[in-house]
Amino acid sequence: MASPHLRTPGTPSLLELCIKAATRDKSCVKAWRQKRRTFEMLPSELAHELFNSLLQSHLLSATLIGLFQSNLQEVNLSGEATVDGEWMAYLGGCRHLRALRATDCKALTNNAIRQLTGLTAMEELDLARCRKISDDAVPHILSFKMLRKLGLAETGLTTKGLLLLPGLSRLVLLDLGGCPVTDADLISFQALGMLEHLDLWGSKVTNMGARCLSSFKTLKYLNLAMTAVTAIPQLNSLLSLNLCNCDVESIYGDGTFSDSLLRELFLSGASLSLKDVISGSNTRNLHLLDLASSRVNDLDAFVHIPKLAILDLRATGLTNELMLKFQGLGDNLRWIDLSYTKIDSEGVGAIAGHAPNVEQLSLNHTPVDDNVFIYLVHFPxxxxxNLGGSKVNGFMTVGSEEFQQISVLSYLEQLQHLRRLDMRYTGVGDAALHGLKNLVQLSHLHIHSNSLSGLCILEICTLQK
Structure with a gap:
């Protein structure tokens, strides 16, 4: 006899079937909701699965929350338009509640947050984009003495409420993106000695306030996108820095120190000189560099980034001539996005063989043509x-006297690890797609063309997976 614990992969478990039956409709919920003592004995994990199933089925109401008051530890109500003060009143009785995520709950008010003040175990609270939350909610939030993560992005907070936040001395994460945080507010946050994650995008912080960041000794993640900040002081503990859409002049000053841990640098839409901003000392451990939509006219600084693995150069106006600078990036590069640039097939050829470990390459909406397949085989x-929106047709014309068209998609057979191929909005038609018939390892093919027939698509679907 087969073990009762074994089941066919992909089939629902007995527990999943029970939860599905219990949350099928309102009549099913009505049948079991009176059994309060049974709920009190439910394991926390099972209670959470049932709670989330009710929420996803739109069967959860404020009064039903009362059944889970002995079990709930984490609740995610994000985006639920009906969540209001009544919901918070019932959640206020969930004495073990540690995390509440209620982003985009438009009906939540300051008074609703007051209903939660007795929750002494609360460690995480996210009220991002709850527009009715303002300074008057902060005194209630201060009652959560164990709070470690607080999200108030795009709420109605002003300096009056922001200056109270240092009272939450255990905070490791503070998200105030889109709030009018001033230099004075930021300086007051120095009292948050355990802070690791600080999100201040779109704030009023300037270089004057940014200077105090050097006193945040445990800070690992910093987001100052869309601010007037142009210079970042030395932050030895920082792992991730976001300065998107900023006019960046310097990062870490003159770069004279040697122990930067920075791994991620986001400069999308920024105005900067790579040579001036990136130095050997502040980027030697950099793993990810996002320069999308920024002004890139010199890639010499790449020689200072020996560990770079992820590079985003979308919509940078990059040219073939600049691609020659890629040849010094070494073997660490794994992911390159050149979408919406002026790079053509010859530009790809400039780095062919110089980035042998690239696993993901995006060339969508670039002028690359079918000659690119000759170079792609050098990315083993x-x-x-991704070749979507490019000039690829799937055929190449050869011969000096008698022109002959040959299928170039068969070149991809040499890429034995290729799993995903995107050729949407190209000129690839039925005849060219036959070149894919031997790509048995391909698991995802995205293609959209007026030149395709139903018969050809059916043939593609028979590829061995």
Whole structure:
């Protein structure tokens, strides 16, 4: 006899079937909701699964929350338009509640947050984009003495409420993106000695306030996108820095120190000189560099980023000539996005063989043509390739006297690790797609063309997976 614990992969478990039956409709919920003592004995994990199933089925009401008051530890109500003060009143009775995520709950008010003040175990609260939350909610939030993560992005907070936040001395994460945080507010946050994650995008912080960041000794993540900040002081503990849409002049001053841990640098839409901003000392451990939509006219600074693995150069106006600078990036590069640039097939050829470990390459909406396939074979471990919106047709014309068209998609057979291929909005038609018939390892093919027939698509679907 087969073990009762074994089941066919993909089939629901007995527990999943029970929860599905219990949350099928309102009549099913009405049948079991009177059994309060049974709920009190439910394991926390099972209670959470039932709670989330009710929420997803739109069967959860404020009064039903009362059944879970002995079990709930984490609740995510994000985006639920009906969540209001009544819901918070019932959640206020969930004495073990540690985390509440209620982002985009438009009906939540300051008074609703007051209903939660007795929750002494609360460690995480996210009220991002709850527009009715303002300074008057902060005194209630201060009652959560164990709070470690607080999200108030795009709420109605002003300096009056912001200056009270240092009272939450255990905070490790503070998200105030889109709030009018001033230099004075930021300076007051120095009292948050355990802070690791600080999100201040779109704030009123300037270089004057940013200077105090050097006193945040435990800070790992900093987001100052869309601010007037142009210079970042030395932050030895920082792992991730976001300065998107800023006019960046310097990062870490003159770069004379040697122990930067920075791994992620987001400069999308920024105005900067790479040579001035990136130095050997502040980027030697950099793993990810996002320069999308920024002004890139010199890539010499790349020689200072020996560990770079992820590079985003979308919509940068990058040219073939600049691609020659890629040749010094070494073997660490794994992911390159060149979408919406002026790079053509010859530009790809400039780095062919110089980035042998690239696994993902995006060339969508670039002028690359069918000649690119000659160079793609020099990316031997490529797993994902995006050619959508390019000039690829799937055929190449050869011969000096008698012109002959040959299928070029068969070149991809040499890429034995290729799993994903995107050729949407290209000129690839039925005849060219036959070149994919031997790509048995391909698991995801995205294609959209007026040149395709139903018969050809059916043939593609028979590819061995």
């Amino acid at each position: 471990v490529l797993q994902s390739l």
